[in-house]
Amino acid sequence: WTLRKVYQDNNANRGARYTTLPAPFRVGTFPGVGKAGSTTPAAVGVALISGDRNNPLDRSYSDISIPPNLAPTRHRLTVVFDRQDSRAWDLDTADGADTGITTTQLKNFTGNSVSETPASPCGSEVFKYITQGCADYYLAPYQSNGSGSNTALQPSFGYYINLPVSSDGLIPKGINPPLVVAGSLFYSYFTPTLSDPCTGGAGVTTTSAIYDVLNPIATDTRAGLSFNSGAYATWVGVASNLVSLGGRGVLQGGMTATVNSLGVTTSTTTLATTPLAAPQRFPKPLVWRTVH
Numbered sequence: 001w002t003l004r005k006v007y008q009d010n011n012a013n014r015g016a017r018y019t020t021l022p023a024p025f026r027v028g029t030f031p032g033v034g035k036a037g038s039t040t041p042a043a044v045g046v047a048l049i050s051g052d053r054n055n056p057l058d059r060s061y062s063d064i065s066i067p068p069n070l071a072p073t074r075h076r077l078t079v080v081f082d083r084q085d086s087r088a089w090d091l092d093t094a095d096g097a098d099t100g101i102t103t104t105q106l107k108n109f110t111g112n113s114v115s116e117t118p119a120s121p122c123g124s125e126v127f128k129y130i131t132q133g134c135a136d137y138y139l140a141p142y143q144s145n146g147s148g149s150n151t152a153l154q155p156s157f158g159y160y161i162n163l164p165v166s167s168d169g170l171i172p173k174g175i176n177p178p179l180v181v182a183g184s185l186f187y188s189y190f191t192p193t194l195s196d197p198c199t200g201g202a203g204v205t206t207t208s209a210i211y212d213v214l215n216p217i218a219t220d221t222r223a224g225l226s227f228n229s230g231a232y233a234t235w236v237g238v239a240s241n242l243v244s245l246g247g248r249g250v251l252q253g254g255m256t257a258t259v260n261s262l263g264v265t266t267s268t269t270t271l272a273t274t275p276l277a278a279p280q281r282f283p284k285p286l287v288w289r290t291v292h
Contacts, residue, residue, distance in 0.1 A: 004086070004092050004098055004100075005092065005097075005098035005099070005100035006046060006080060006082050006100055006101060007046065007048075007078070007080045007100050007101045007102075007158075008099070008100040008101070008102050009050070009078075009102075009103060010102050010103045010104065016050040016051075016072050016074075016075055016076070017050060017051065017052045017072065018048060018049075018050050018051075019051065019052055019053045019054060019175070020048075020049060020051070020053060020174060020175065020176060020177040020178075021177045022046050022047065022048040022177070022178075023046070023047040023048070023177060023178045023179055023180050023185075024044055024045070024046050024047075025044070025045050025046075025047065025180035025213065026043065026044060026045075027042055027043055027044060027045050027081065027214070030042045030043070030081070030139075031132050031137075031139055031140065031214060032081070032139030032140045032155050033139070033140040033152055033155065034084075034085040034088070035085050035088040035089055036152070037088070038084075038085030038087075038088035041081070041083060041084060041085055041139075042081040042082055042083055042084060043082065043084060044081070044082040045079060045080070045081050045082070045158075045180070045213065045214075046079070046080050046081075046082065047077070047078070047079045047178045047180055047185055047187070047213070048077075048078050048079075048080075048178065049075070049076070049077045049078070049174030049176075049177070049178050049187055049189065050072075050075040050076055050078070050173070050174060051072075051075045051163075051173025051174035051175050051189070051190070052072070052173060052175075053173075053175035056173065056175055056190055056192060056201070056203070056238070057170065057192050057195040057201045057203075058072065058169070058170065058171050058173075058192070058195075059195060059197070072171055072173070073166065073171070074162055074163065074165060074166065074171065075162075075163045075171065075172065075173045075174060075189070076110075076160045076161060076162045076163055077160060077161045077163065077174065077178065077187050077189075078103075078106065078158065078159075078160040079158050079159055079160070079185070079213060079216070080101050080106065080157060080158035081139075081157055081158050083101070083157060086101075089154075089157075101157045101158060103160065105156060105157045105158075106156055106157065106158045106159050106160050107129065107138040107156040107158070107159040107160075108159070108160060108162075109129075109159045109160070109161050109216050109218060110160070110161050110162040110218065111218070112126050112129075112130070112161075112216060112217050112218045112219075113126070113217070113218055113219040113220070113221075114126050114127070114217055114219075114220055114221070114222060115221045115222060116222055117222060121134060122134035122135065122136075126217070130215035130216065130217070131215070138155065138156040138159065139155050139156065139214075140152070140155055141153040141154075141155060159216060161216070161218050163189050164189075164191065169195075170191070170192035170193065170195060170203075171192070172189050172190065172191040172192075172206075173189060173190055174187065174188070174189050174190075175188075175189075175190050175238065176188040176190075176205075176239065176240075176241050176242065177241060177242075178242075179241075179242040179243075179244060179250060180213055181244050181245075181247065181249065181250055181276065182247045182276055183212060183213055183214070184209055184210065184211055184212070184213065184227070184276055185209065185210040185213040185216075186207065186208070186209045186242050186250050186274070187207070187208055187209075187210075187242075188205050188206065188207045188208070188239055188242065188252070189205070189206055189208075190203055190204070190205050190238055191203050191204050191205075191206065202237070203237065203238075204234055204235060204236060204237070205234070205235040205237065205238055205239040205254060206231050206233070206234055206235075207231065207232060207233040207234075207235070207239065207242070207252060207272075208229075208230060208231045208232065209227075209229060209230070209232060209274065210229050211227050211228070211229045216229070217229045218230070219231075227276065232274060233252065233254075233272050233274075234256075235254030235255060235256060235270075236254070236255040236256060236257055237254070237255055238254070239252055239253065239254030239255075240252055240253040240254055245273065245275075247276070248275055248276060249273060249274050249275035249276045250273075250274050251271065251272070251273050251274075252271075252272050252274075253269065253270065253271045253272070254269075254270065254272075255268065255269055255270065256268055256270045
């Protein structure tokens with residue numbers, strides 16, 4: 001066997017760095033399609049987030065032998081699917097060197113925000129890309145060939161969600177590894193708010209979730225849902241890494257702002273548990289039987 005490159009950042013964001021571990025996760029029934037004559041499309045997904053955890057305030061890149069034109073401009077969360085039919089798509093060869101999936105082959109879901117469920121998903125600018133059976137579905141698009149059947153088009157091989165843009169030269173970045181639990185994706189990013197060479201810096205950490213890692217909605221404000229995608233926790237400074245609680249949810253710790261009895265804002269160490277509110281997604285016994 002040989003190593004096979006799965007993904008290659010094309011540096012479109014000028015030197016985006018990856019300093020945290022990726023989060024591989026198993027894909028049960030992959031809704032995408034393989035190229036004709038190839039094998040099963042995907043069995044594993046990989047979530048990763050860019051950002052320099054060793055330089056969270058992005059200071060003095062030009063002073064550490066990094067050309068100024070390679071200083072990061074924007075970071076992102078990326079999810080790619082390890083294509084078992086990658087050779088059919090010319091992503092790798094038997095002899096190498098492998099090209100791998102690149103950013104141009106991913107779908108940009110940064111603005112994937114919804115407030116209501118459309119009556120016709122395939123006519124929605126958001127749902128038509130994440131609803132199976134729609135002609136624009138990002139993992140298995142198609143077009144009618146005029147004879148009553150459909151012709152498969154080249155799919156996207158994953159997606160990305162850009163983190164917020166920089167403010168005053170301070171760039172939001174991922175410095176905690178993402179985590180996938182029971183098909184839901186959790187990730188955090190740190191937003192610097194102050195950088196001073198003498199006193200240090202400050203910032204906040206925002207923790208967000210994508211309910212369905214395969215069909216991402218970046219922000220979901222629909223009422224009546226037991227689990228909404230989007231930001232759900234804000235921490236003072238840097239929060240801890242996300243920890244899986246089995247198939248039930250995640251745990252994360254950090255500092256939160258509180259106001260004491262004197263009206264002074266202070267920071268208190270807090271643990272936050274985010275349960276997954278969809279137990280039907282997990283295998284469980286419904287009836288026990290004894291067979292003789």
